[in-house]
Amino acid sequence: MQRILARDIKNHVGKETTIQGWIHKKRLLGGLTFINVRDRSGLIQVVIQDKNEVEKLRGLQIGTVVSVVGTTVSEERAPGGAELHDAKLEVLVPVTDEPPIEIDKPLSHKPDNLDTLFDNRVIGLRNLSEQGIFRIRSQILRSIRNYLHDQDFVEIQTPKIVAGNAEGGAEVFKLDYFGKEASLAQSPQLYKQMMVGVFERVYEIGPAFRAELSATTRHVSEVTMLDIEMGFIDSHDQLLDFIQDMVYETSTKIYEDNLDILRKFNAPELKLTKKFPRYSVSEIHEMYSKATGENTVSEKDLSPSEERWICEYAKKKDGCEAVFAINLPLEAHKFYQMINPDDPKTVLAADLLFRGIELATCPMRENDYKKLMEQMKEKKINPSDPGFESYMKAFKYGLPVHGGCGFGIDRFVEKIVGLDNVKEAILFPRDINRLTP
Numbered sequence: 001m002q003r004i005l006a007r008d009i010k011n012h013v014g015k016e017t018t019i020q021g022w023i024h025k026k027r028l029l030g031g032l033t034f035i036n037v038r039d040r041s042g043l044i045q046v047v048i049q050d051k052n053e054v055e056k057l058r059g060l061q062i063g064t065v066v067s068v069v070g071t072t073v074s075e076e077r078a079p080g081g082a083e084l085h086d087a088k089l090e091v092l093v094p095v096t097d098e099p100p101i102e103i104d105k106p107l108s109h110k111p112d113n114l115d116t117l118f119d120n121r122v123i124g125l126r127n128l129s130e131q132g133i134f135r136i137r138s139q140i141l142r143s144i145r146n147y148l149h150d151q152d153f154v155e156i157q158t159p160k161i162v163a164g165n166a167e168g169g170a171e172v173f174k175l176d177y178f179g180k181e182a183s184l185a186q187s188p189q190l191y192k193q194m195m196v197g198v199f200e201r202v203y204e205i206g207p208a209f210r211a212e213l214s215a216t217t218r219h220v221s222e223v224t225m226l227d228i229e230m231g232f233i234d235s236h237d238q239l240l241d242f243i244q245d246m247v248y249e250t251s252t253k254i255y256e257d258n259l260d261i262l263r264k265f266n267a268p269e270l271k272l273t274k275k276f277p278r279y280s281v282s283e284i285h286e287m288y289s290k291a292t293g294e295n296t297v298s299e300k301d302l303s304p305s306e307e308r309w310i311c312e313y314a315k316k317k318d319g320c321e322a323v324f325a326i327n328l329p330l331e332a333h334k335f336y337q338m339i340n341p342d343d344p345k346t347v348l349a350a351d352l353l354f355r356g357i358e359l360a361t362c363p364m365r366e367n368d369y370k371k372l373m374e375q376m377k378e379k380k381i382n383p384s385d386p387g388f389e390s391y392m393k394a395f396k397y398g399l400p401v402h403g404g405c406g407f408g409i410d411r412f413v414e415k416i417v418g419l420d421n422v423k424e425a426i427l428f429p430r431d432i433n434r435l436t437p
Helices: 006-012 051-055 111-119 128-150 189-199 236-257 259-264 281-292 304-317 369-378 389-396 409-417
Strands: 016-029 032-039 042-048 065-074 082-093 161-163 174-177 180-184 201-209 222-231 278-280 322-329 346-354 357-363 402-408
Touching: 006 016, 006 032, 006 042, 006 065, 006 082, 016 042, 016 082, 042 065, 051 082, 128 201, 128 236, 128 259, 128 409, 189 201, 189 222, 189 389, 189 402, 222 236, 222 409, 236 259, 236 322, 236 346, 236 357, 236 402, 236 409, 259 409, 278 281, 281 304, 281 322, 304 322, 304 346, 304 357, 322 357, 346 402, 357 409, 369 389, 402 409
Parallel strands: 042 082, 278 322
Antiparallel strands: 016 032, 016 065, 032 042, 065 082, 161 180, 174 180, 201 222, 222 402, 322 346, 346 357, 357 402
């Protein structure tokens, strides 16, 4: 008999039905035994009255894999609006050890319970609420891919082992590569720019590695990034408009399709406008300093407190909890970013902030070969280094004006769901203390 999934059970009322899955919960009520069986689509309630069938469950724990044949009966109180009666059980994989955590109840996400949550991740993810986080994550990735595909982007995959310390900075994981110095890639930055000369518009969703000695709610050692690069753009505003539209469409769709899951996590109401407000970094420093009495005017980057403050400010003033911090200061710029011709103390780059945290940096790139060489030398980077040879060749033989962003998928999921720690949005997080599971 064909297996029926939980989501389809209500369509088989009055019929003999076969289901298969994991025992998710057992309970005894008035002489009847009830079990909930979990499959990939949800839960099915099974009513067991025959003592011989009940006996098959003796000594078996949650997680036991079963096949059940029974008559489907309409029952509004049951998951999916129907349940199985006159059940006959077959135990496919018995489980006799009691699981380390109870998966039929909401799992605690309090800070002091996160180690327990992650230590038992492989079992805890069987909890339907925990699954909800990663179903939303999957839908976010699918929505982003669909959006970019519709905008004529080509998905690429770039190396995660790179020569030496190609991208600069000290926060890299170094490794020996057959006697050569190499490191794990911090981003696909150089590769995606090179590919603009091939496809004009490219993106990648993949891991990036940051050897940051940070034990915060914002940082992990392995992140999932969306990297976008697009050529033949007219202005920095055009780039920001594109990223803004992608985030708006993805966020609103997620909220429309997953409201029940989001409510379970007490996710806040989504407040976005189609046009995200834009404030310069210097403006934010001045506004924050005036509002709080903490003088940050001389700082080059926004502090975490300023990021939270400007998002709350924009939410109240502009009705939008996403905001662009534009005109990033020159002191913090990367060698490949374009200096602002209207204000040489700044670069044509912006940080996208959402619900108090930076999701992405969105700059224009310097595409002039000679200017790029000068900017590299100013940063004490040798353009002839093996790690940059192919990169510079792409510019020498013609790259148009282009720009893009590195967008943090983990942080986006965290903030959409309403979680408090980026690790909660990652299946198996890696930080300075965690290398397993």
